Amino acid sequence: MSKIVDLSHVIEPGKTGRKFALEMIGADSVNPNVVRLENQWYIMHNISMVSHIGTHIEAPYHLLKDQDDLADLPLEKLMGPAVILDFKGYPKKSAIQIEHAKKAADKAGGIRKGDIVFANLGYAPFYGTDEYSGTPYFLPETIAWLADQGMKMMGVDATGVEVPGSEQHVSHHALFDRGIPLIENLNNLNGLSKPRVQVFAFPIAVRGLESFPVRVVALED
């Protein structure tokens, strides 16, 4: 029997740094054909939100006008074998270099072609605090090396992977130019007992959208 591990943060409307607002409406206000008795709890919502909130996935369309949006993302990239690379203990705001990635990959038993690669920076417990801005980041050459090993999707327990101050978004381009989606703000990687798991991470398919919250689930044997 597999163990199910939730790798997503719960979104608490009104308590997130970015906009995620729920407006409760009666179901009858959306569909005039339904009957809602007086005071009956039969609700729907209007949602107003930033697309990059909580644990979310970014498609190449975020930075590349002609590349995959959420509706185009191939499902095979969003599920399958995942390797968890341990980057805990690196100095605050330091650069993850190729040698660091090699070391972490060796420790995890290697990266295989078609792997999802999740980087455990050890910061998920600090999500929502000032401490969270101290995560290390990934140099574009490190991402290129990971891609060369066969990485099809990347995920981090950080607000991003980007080189601080890079106006060209070099690290994002290292991913998106290769068609690799990125999951930000992963949670609970420490809750996994093995470096290899199965992962499922499906955002809703919206045409013209570059990002959306995603429920990331790992299965451990």
Ligand SMILES: [Zn+2]
């Ligand atoms: Zn984002």
